Amino acid sequence: MSDRVLSPQELEAVLRQIGEERYHSLHPFHKLMYQGKLSRGQLQAWALNRYYYQCRIPIKDATLIARLPTPELRRAWRKRLHDHDGDAPDTGGIARWLKLTDGLGLDRDYVISTAGLLPITRFAVDAYVDIVRDRSILEGIASCLTELFSPTIIAERVGGMLANYDFITADTLGYFTPRLDQAPQDAEFALAYVKEHARTPEQQAAVQAVLRTKCDILWAMLDALHHAYVVPGLIPPGAFVPTAA
Amino acid sequence: MSDRVLSPQELEAVLRQIGEERYHSLHPFHKLMYQGKLSRGQLQAWALNRYYYQCRIPIKDATLIARLPTPELRRAWRKRLHDHDGDAPDTGGIARWLKLTDGLGLDRDYVISTAGLLPITRFAVDAYVDIVRDRSILEGIASCLTELFSPTIIAERVGGMLANYDFITADTLGYFTPRLDQAPQDAEFALAYVKEHARTPEQQAAVQAVLRTKCDILWAMLDALHHAYVVPGLIPPGAFVPTAA
Numbered sequence: 001m002s003d004r005v006l007s008p009q010e011l012e013a014v015l016r017q018i019g020e021e022r023y024h025s026l027h028p029f030h031k032l033m034y035q036g037k038l039s040r041g042q043l044q045a046w047a048l049n050r051y052y053y054q055c056r057i058p059i060k061d062a063t064l065i066a067r068l069p070t071p072e073l074r075r076a077w078r079k080r081l082h083d084h085d086g087d088a089p090d091t092g093g094i095a096r097w098l099k100l101t102d103g104l105g106l107d108r109d110y111v112i113s114t115a116g117l118l119p120i121t122r123f124a125v126d127a128y129v130d131i132v133r134d135r136s137i138l139e140g141i142a143s144c145l146t147e148l149f150s151p152t153i154i155a156e157r158v159g160g161m162l163a164n165y166d167f168i169t170a171d172t173l174g175y176f177t178p179r180l181d182q183a184p185q186d187a188e189f190a191l192a193y194v195k196e197h198a199r200t201p202e203q204q205a206a207v208q209a210v211l212r213t214k215c216d217i218l219w220a221m222l223d224a225l226h227h228a229y230v231v232p233g234l235i236p237p238g239a240f241v242p243t244a245a
Numbered sequence: 246m247s248d249r250v251l252s253p254q255e256l257e258a259v260l261r262q263i264g265e266e267r268y269h270s271l272h273p274f275h276k277l278m279y280q281g282k283l284s285r286g287q288l289q290a291w292a293l294n295r296y297y298y299q300c301r302i303p304i305k306d307a308t309l310i311a312r313l314p315t316p317e318l319r320r321a322w323r324k325r326l327h328d329h330d331g332d333a334p335d336t337g338g339i340a341r342w343l344k345l346t347d348g349l350g351l352d353r354d355y356v357i358s359t360a361g362l363l364p365i366t367r368f369a370v371d372a373y374v375d376i377v378r379d380r381s382i383l384e385g386i387a388s389c390l391t392e393l394f395s396p397t398i399i400a401e402r403v404g405g406m407l408a409n410y411d412f413i414t415a416d417t418l419g420y421f422t423p424r425l426d427q428a429p430q431d432a433e434f435a436l437a438y439v440k441e442h443a444r445t446p447e448q449q450a451a452v453q454a455v456l457r458t459k460c461d462i463l464w465a466m467l468d469a470l471h472h473a474y475v476v477p478g479l480i481p482p483g484a485f486v487p488t489a490a
Contacts, residue, residue, distance in 0.1 A: 058319055059311050066307035071330040071339050074303055078330070081323055085316040094316050 006204055008195035015142075015194070015211055019149040022215035025156065027222040029230065034156045036164020038230075040104065041242020043165070045229045047101045048240050049121040049221065051111050054097040056125050058084045064132045064140045076189055083182050096175035103172030116240030120224035124217045131210060142194045142207035143214045147187035151180055251449050253440035260387075260439070260456055264394040267460035270401065272467040274475065279401045281409020283475075285349065286487020288410070290474045292346045293485050294366040294466065296356050299342040301370050303329045309377045309385045321434055328427050341420040348417030361485030365469035369462045376455060387439045387452035388459045392432035396425055 006014065024030060032038050033046065061080040068074045086092020101111045110116060132140040154176045161168050198204045228235045235241055251259065269275060277283050278291065306325040313319045331337020346356045355361060377385040399421045406413050443449045473480045480486055 058316070062307045062311035062319070065326070066304050066311060071303070071337060072334065074307070074326065074330050075332070078323070078326055081310070081319065081326075085319045085323070087320070089317065092316060 003201060005199065005201060011195060011198060011204055011207075012191060014208060015145060015191070016148065018208060018211050018215060019146070022212060022219065023146065023149040023153070024215070024218040024222050025149065025153040027219060027226070029222040029226040030153065030157070032230065034160025034164070036160065039242070040165075040167060041244075042225075042229045043168075044101075044104045044106055044242055045118075045240055046225055047097075047104050048106055048111055048116055049118055049225060051097055051101060052114050052117055052121050053125050053128075053221065054084070054094050055112075055114075056129055057093070060129045060132050063129060064137070067133075067137055067140065069137075080186060083178070083186075093175060093179070096178075100172055100175055103169065104167075116238075118224040118228055118239050119236060121221055124220040124224075128214065128217050131213065135210065136206065138194065138197050138203060139206050139210040141190050142198075143210045144190050145187060145194065145207075145211050146214050146218060147183040148191065150183045150187075154179055154183075248446060250444065250446060256440055256443060256449055256452075257436065259453060260390060260436070261393065263453060263456050263460060264391070267457060267464065268391065268394040268398070269460070269463040269467050270394065270398040272464060272471070274467040274471040275398065275402070277475065279405025279409070281405065284487070285410075285412060286489075287470075287474045288406075288413075289346075289349045289351055289487055290363075290485055291470055292342075292349050293351055293356055293361055294363055294470060296342055296346060297359050297362055297366050298370050298373075298466065299329070299339050300357075300359075301374055302338070305374045305377050308374060309382070312378075312382055312385065314382075325431060328423070328431075338420060338424070341423075345417055345420055348414065349412075361483075363469045363473055363484050364481060366466055369465040369469075373459065373462050376458065380455065381451065383439065383442050383448060384451050384455040386435050387443075388455045389435050390432060390439065390452075390456050391459050391463060392428040393436065395428045395432075399424055399428075 065074050065077050084093040131143050158176050198207045310319050329338040376388050403421050443452045
């Protein structure tokens, strides 16, 4: 922990450096994905597991809203509930993610049941919700700062997947298009909050630590997929097993 | 607890009967209020204490949203966040309640600080949030069913206060107008949910019990005001003291 207080600009630079070093865009599973080197079954496993992340996001956000002290902050954060739960049936991020799992040929009820998850997916995602419930509001807000780094990974993912998998269409990947606008807006709000409110060495260390942990959560999710479905390919009992293509 | 399962219609009748017997429209403090028999200081005490209820409502609702399992349910409940937190600065139920405390001549920062609350107000309101956090989702939803009974109390309150207090204007009471539409909509949704999901004697007993408890919470808030500011007029240490008119 730094002994001195970083300026807001220095803090931002340190936080961005964490992304440079730890964001899951660096993970071999992501690289295989956008390079077209995954099978349909491996992509199914990714979409199925990532669904759990998606469906817990509004839970995470409502958990934070329930702790925010003012209508102003709650209104700002409420945007995320709209983004993910939508404003009508079959709208919002969760519904769009189900279009992705549909497009990959997964049974929707099976996806929603989360019965086929890798256990590590559940542990990692639940750890994210726990952070927002149990740590300081500052850390809860800072935990979403991985959104600072998401436009690049989304661009790689969408471009690479459309180019390299003939069974994937732009419509199937419709989840990602609005995220290119939503995530930077959300990250900008959170970054401004963190730069304003992390004023002591302890607070600045805490926001760095929570952003590292959040990166670890996303990384662990790809680790679990890689180890179960790529190398060594050891699928845990009860988890989704791709059918031979 | 009834041994047999009530039909949805029977359950609704039992729930409405609870309101007939226990809703705070029956409390002497409410009667004094709409009959024009309270002083400005007593009305200030009411508005100041009731502010704590208002400002915790979005916390209660976000707490429940964080537990609701589907985008559909969360979208339906999210309406309440809009109603109370508004969609822009100085909109929504909390902002409108502050117009009421302004209109009664209370200092806004003092109101928002909640420093002058009667301790019983805090305990009772916090008990409401605890119900929604800790009990079943069914009970959390049923706890709002007091909204079934609110149009009558609002009509009595607004009509009586406008007629009987020359320092109160329709603008000051602007909080209540939208509630005449919002509360029945909300109650209708919750009642339909409860009638559909309370299917065992245990569940039906639980929703009756939680509605009684919610009535007790509202009643206790008026008890505290009555005992502190009317009879015997024993104001607890630290709580708001009206200035002599």
